[in-house]
Amino acid sequence: MKYAPILTKFPHFLHGGDYNPDQWLKHPTVIDEDFRLMALSGCNTFSLGIFSWTSYEPEEGKFNFDWLDMIMDRLAKKGYNAILATPSGARPAWMALKYPDVRRMGRDGLRQPYNGRHNHCWTSPLYREKVNVINTRLAERYKNHAALKAWHVSNEYNGECFCDLCLKSWQGWLKNKYKTLDNLNECWWTYFWSHTYTAWEQIDPRDDCIDGLKVDWARFITWQCCDFMKHEIVPLKKLTPHVPVTTNMMGFFDRMDYWAVADVCDFIADDAYPTWYDTEDNTEMALLLSATHDMHRSMKGGKPFLVMESCPSATNWQSRLKRPGVHKREMLLAIAHGADGTMYFQYRKGRGACEKLHGAIIDHAGHEHTRVFKDVAEIGQIHTRLDDVIGTSIKPEAAVVYDWDVKHALDFSTGPTNEKKNYLDTFKKMYKPFWQSGISVDVIQSTCSFDNYKVLVLPMLFMLKKGVAERIGKFVSAGGTVIATYLTGMVDDYDRCLTGGWPGCGLRKVFGIWNEELDGLAPDDKQQVVAVKGNRLGLKGKFKAYDYCERIHQEGAKTIAVYGMDFYAGEPAATVNTFGKGEAYYIAARTEDAFLMELTSAVIRETRIEKILSETLPEGVTAQMRTDGKREFIFVFNFKTKGQTVDLGQAKFKDVFSGKTVKDELKLEANGSAVLERM
Ligand code: GLA
Numbered sequence: 237m238k239y240a241p242i243l244t245k246f247p248h249f250l251h252g253g254d255y256n257p258d259q260w261l262k263h264p265t266v267i268d269e270d271f272r273l274m275a276l277s278g279c280n281t282f283s284l285g286i287f288s289w290t291s292y293e294p295e296e297g298k299f300n301f302d303w304l305d306m307i308m309d310r311l312a313k314k315g316y317n318a319i320l321a322t323p324s325g326a327r328p329a330w331m332a333l334k335y336p337d338v339r340r341m342g343r344d345g346l347r348q349p350y351n352g353r354h355n356h357c358w359t360s361p362l363y364r365e366k367v368n369v370i371n372t373r374l375a376e377r378y379k380n381h382a383a384l385k386a387w388h389v390s391n392e393y394n395g396e397c398f399c400d401l402c403l404k405s406w407q408g409w410l411k412n413k414y415k416t417l418d419n420l421n422e423c424w425w426t427y428f429w430s431h432t433y434t435a436w437e438q439i440d441p442r443d444d445c446i447d448g449l450k451v452d453w454a455r456f457i458t459w460q461c462c463d464f465m466k467h468e469i470v471p472l473k474k475l476t477p478h479v480p481v482t483t484n485m486m487g488f489f490d491r492m493d494y495w496a497v498a499d500v501c502d503f504i505a506d507d508a509y510p511t512w513y514d515t516e517d518n519t520e521m522a523l524l525l526s527a528t529h530d531m532h533r534s535m536k537g538g539k540p541f542l543v544m545e546s547c548p549s550a551t552n553w554q555s556r557l558k559r560p561g562v563h564k565r566e567m568l569l570a571i572a573h574g575a576d577g578t579m580y581f582q583y584r585k586g587r588g589a590c591e592k593l594h595g596a597i598i599d600h601a602g603h604e605h606t607r608v609f610k611d612v613a614e615i616g617q618i619h620t621r622l623d624d625v626i627g628t629s630i631k632p633e634a635a636v637v638y639d640w641d642v643k644h645a646l647d648f649s650t651g652p653t654n655e656k657k658n659y660l661d662t663f664k665k666m667y668k669p670f671w672q673s674g675i676s677v678d679v680i681q682s683t684c685s686f687d688n689y690k691v692l693v694l695p696m697l698f699m700l701k702k703g704v705a706e707r708i709g710k711f712v713s714a715g716g717t718v719i720a721t722y723l724t725g726m727v728d729d730y731d732r733c734l735t736g737g738w739p740g741c742g743l744r745k746v747f748g749i750w751n752e753e754l755d756g757l758a759p760d761d762k763q764q765v766v767a768v769k770g771n772r773l774g775l776k777g778k779f780k781a782y783d784y785c786e787r788i789h790q791e792g793a794k795t796i797a798v799y800g801m802d803f804y805a806g807e808p809a810a811t812v813n814t815f816g817k818g819e820a821y822y823i824a825a826r827t828e829d830a831f832l833m834e835l836t837s838a839v840i841r842e843t844r845i846e847k848i849l850s851e852t853l854p855e856g857v858t859a860q861m862r863t864d865g866k867r868e869f870i871f872v873f874n875f876k877t878k879g880q881t882v883d884l885g886q887a888k889f890k891d892v893f894s895g896k897t898v899k900d901e902l903k904l905e906a907n908g909s910a911v912l913e914r915m
């Protein structure tokens with residue numbers, strides 16, 4: 237099965253970037269050059285007008301779209317695509333000064349001055365009205381334009397506002413959620429420090445002693461963002477129902493639950509700025525980037541997504557140049573995980589202001605004879621060779637959960653041991669064994685369906701949202717395998733501790749353990765996890781444990797490993813419980829990666845999850861696959877700065893770029909990548 241292309245009737249990879257010709261209107265020859273260089277760079281798609289409000293409406297109510305008409309017409313003439321932005325990410329100074337309530341109010345209660353971008357009030361009726369007017373104008377004007385292919389709604393929505401209007405909106409949101417103050421007080425446990433609220437107006441989001449309040453404030457911000465975006469797209473959907481809408485996300489960005497934002501988008505778009513800092517080994521960065529892409533593919537059930545922004549060279553906050561091969565590898569990695577387009581910030585560097593030194597396709601030198609331009613042109617070439625990959629995807633047999641509510645609940649809890657929680661890092665560690673084995677996984681949130689997986693991985697599932705524990709139980713009893721870690725099932729949806737023994741909500745039965753208490757280790761404390769003889773996974777040896785060690789008791793589970801030191805030496809550190817037709821693994825301690833690798837590899841063997849390539853990949857190499865169910869495109873990457881050889885076993889492949897047959901082994905250069913088709 238194949239998904240439809242991201243842009244209607246354009247079954248090719250999207251390649252291009254943010255294009256800001258409105259910064260160059262006084263230099264028409266530069267714009268002519270831009271158009272000459274489009275074909276040479278292999279670009280076909282441009283995001284326009286992201287920060288162009290003042291050029292459209294220099295004075296209140298006076299509109300001018302001349303430059304956009306000209307650019308849209310020129311793009312259409314060449315058959316290029318425009319992803320047209322709504323300009324709400326930054327507003328004209330006249331508006332900010334005339335209507336102060338469009339500006340955000342800080343935590344300190346002070347209205348921010350006109351400054352920067354991404355800082356409008358989410359609630360301001362005036363701002364919403366102005367946004368509606370400009371969006372309507374744009375949609376009216378370009379609704380039948382051949383270049384208009386998608387809407388880029390605003391830019392990197394983020395942040396919070398504490399103005400009276402936003403506080404009122406928050407209190408209204410709470411009222412809608414909790415119905416009565418009595419219910420809210422119970423859910424937030426406000427009896428603490430005399431916080432029982434007796435009127436909705438008393439509830440100030442800046443109060444930082446009520447954890448449930450803080451988790452809800454993060455949810456409220458997500459809701460505000462979605463509500464704002466829905467408001468923005470009303471005229472777009474009305475006037476251009478045929479044009480898909482999206483907004484650019486920022487990976488695992490905190491305080492915004494992108495799963496909710498995803499629901500408002502027709503396709504997923506992301507801004508990805510990996511830092512390839514490490515000279516020897518870029519595996520850690522690659523892992524995070526891969527997981528980010530997996531999440532974006534998973535957000536729409538496998539539908540290909542778009543990398544809306546990336547940097548073709550070095551950003552202005554990290555000036556390390558991309559080594560040869562690195563750019564190609566970064567772009568192919570996105571495609572391998574389900575991107576049907578890789579675009580950049582930005583097409584041409586602006587001469588001034590705070591992004592003048594940020595990498596772009598066209599440098600200040602102004603021509604095509606640069607290393608970066610050639611790298612980009614190469615990607616354009618590569619894209620044309622991969623048309624058959626468009627619309628293909630993958631149906632992984634395993635999923636790893638990353639859940640923003642869990643992240644926020646962990647972040648906002650005082651303890652256990654604040655600076656050590658590292659939720660994202662733990663997620664990465666649990667994701668790594670699959671990635672390192674060349675196995676595709678979905679990255680999902682805890683409320684997603686688990687039905688299609690054999691293995692479900694739950695890193696630090698601290699918060700159990702409504703129904704999640706029951707669904708985990710059902711998944712295991714129906715034959716699924718679950719791997720959970722320390723800090724599982726400690727609080728409910730409202731961030732109240734679960735009573736009756738952890739992991740709560742019935743998971744104690746599923747895992748066959750009771751987690752009595754947690755030892756938070758200091759950096760110099762020594763602890764280890766020792767595999768027990770004859771354990772069902774065949775694990776052997778001792779592994780370092782650090783940060784978190786839970787003292788768990790077996791209640792039906794079998795021990796796989798025990799602690800090696802301290803007063804709880806010999807007590808279980810990792811267990812497995814047979815529950816119905818499935819197995820539930822519990823890892824009670826934070827351990828070195830080797831333990832996770834061994835345990836997960838054994839589970840992979842037991843559950844017969846298929847690897848994309850050979851049995852063992854060299855360290856720092858991964859393989860990912862895209863398929864339509866018939867053809868299999870396999871992407872192989874080397875994240876080390878030395879060449880590596882991959883054993884291909886019995887299988888035979890065709891190198892998609894050279895057309896040559898590849899068998900027995902595949903040689904990857906330093907920072908190398910390859911695309912193979914299974915024969
Ligand atoms: C973000 C923004 C862009 C630009 C780039 C620079 O992703 O969306 O407008 O500022 O960062 O890296």
Ligand code: ZN
Pocket residue numbers: 340341357358359360397398399400401402403
């Ligand atoms: Zn506000």
